[in-house]
Amino acid sequence: LRTSFSVIQKETGFVNGVIAVLHDNTEQEKIDVERREFVANVSHELRTPLTTMRSYLEALADGAWEDPNLAPNFLNVTQTETERMIRLVNDLLKLSKMDAAETELNKEMVEFGRFFNRIIDRFEMSKSQKVRFERYLPKEQYFVEIDPDKLTQVIDNIVSNALKYSPEGGKVRFDMTVEDGFLLIRISDQGMGIPKENVDRIFDRFYRVDRARSRAMGGTGLGLAISKEMINTHGGAIWAESEFGKGTSIFFTLPFEEDDGGEWE
Numbered sequence: 324l325r326t327s328f329s330v331i332q333k334e335t336g337f338v339n340g341v342i343a344v345l346h347d348n349t350e351q352e353k354i355d356v357e358r359r360e361f362v363a364n365v366s367h368e369l370r371t372p373l374t375t376m377r378s379y380l381e382a383l384a385d386g387a388w389e390d391p392n393l394a395p396n397f398l399n400v401t402q403t404e405t406e407r408m409i410r411l412v413n414d415l416l417k418l419s420k421m422d423a424a425e426t427e428l429n430k431e432m433v434e435f436g437r438f439f440n441r442i443i444d445r446f447e448m449s450k451s452q453k454v455r456f457e458r459y460l461p462k463e464q465y466f467v468e469i470d471p472d473k474l475t476q477v478i479d480n481i482v483s484n485a486l487k488y489s490p491e492g493g494k495v496r497f498d499m500t501v502e503d504g505f506l507l508i509r510i511s512d513q514g515m516g517i518p519k520e521n522v523d524r525i526f527d528r529f530y531r532v533d534r535a536r537s538r539a540m541g542g543t544g545l546g547l548a549i550s551k552e553m554i555n556t557h558g559g560a561i562w563a564e565s566e567f568g569k570g571t572s573i574f575f576t577l578p579f580e581e582d583d584g585g586e587w588e
């Protein structure tokens with residue numbers, strides 16, 4: 324319930340009365356507001372690359388196409404922007420599928436340590452030499468029933484953010500432990516961090532601490548929102564801890580099955 328007051332005052336300063344308005348913010352109203360915000364955000368996110376493309380295409384049509392120095396560069400910009408829009412629309416489709424509970428999980432029993440190690444290996448191969456990786460994974464085996472593609476997307480997302488925001492010579496640390504009957508995964512970086520008041524908002528759709536910076540790095544602002552949906556549908560939770568200027572840790576949990584010593588490949 325929200326209340327607003329208006330004071331009715333004469334020019335002499337004499338107060339005639341007060342009007343109190345009570346706003347009943349029902350759940351439906353909240354959903355409507357969120358939906359309107361979402362549509363406004365999507366429109367904005369699409370309009371930005373479209374207007375950029377329009378001006379570059381106009382310049383090309385106006386004669387830049389004949390300039391061998393300008394043309395390749397201008398075409399490159401329109402290509403990058405097109406790719407961003409495709410990523411954005413793909414991310415939106417993923418989210419709307421999840422909203423409609425249409426996402427089917429292709430679950431498999433997976434030994435999580437091995438699965439996690441493989442993803443880290445892949446990043447280790449292609450990452451810049453300037454960032455170090457440290458792994459703290461248990462020797463024991465932990466079996467989880469997950470959709471490997473979806474979980475790969477989640478981890479890819481978190482690790483690419485960690486790398487994006489890592490300073491030169493920084494360290495990205497991977498932890499896997501057991502906490503209250505759940506596997507607890509933690510991916511930490513020594514990057515710029517996130518101001519305390521914004522930490523929980525990074526899982527919101529389109530929320531970015533620094534919009535320009537995220538855009539410049541090709542981000543859509545939807546990665547962590549998708550990750551959150553995916554972890555939730557797996558029965559886990561995801562959250563972040565961060566110290567501004569020092570670094571960020573992203574945590575997520577997954578229900579697991581105790582290794583019973585049985586035969587697994």
Ligand code: ADP
Pocket residue numbers: 480484485488512514515516517525530531532533537538541542543544545546547548571
């Ligand atoms: P995107 O990376 O496409 O902008 P995400 O949903 O992946 O979108 O992340 C949302 C925002 O959260 C980012 O724009 C950034 O501001 C912040 N963020 C995410 N991970 C980190 C990190 N490791 N360090 C600092 N900021 C981060």
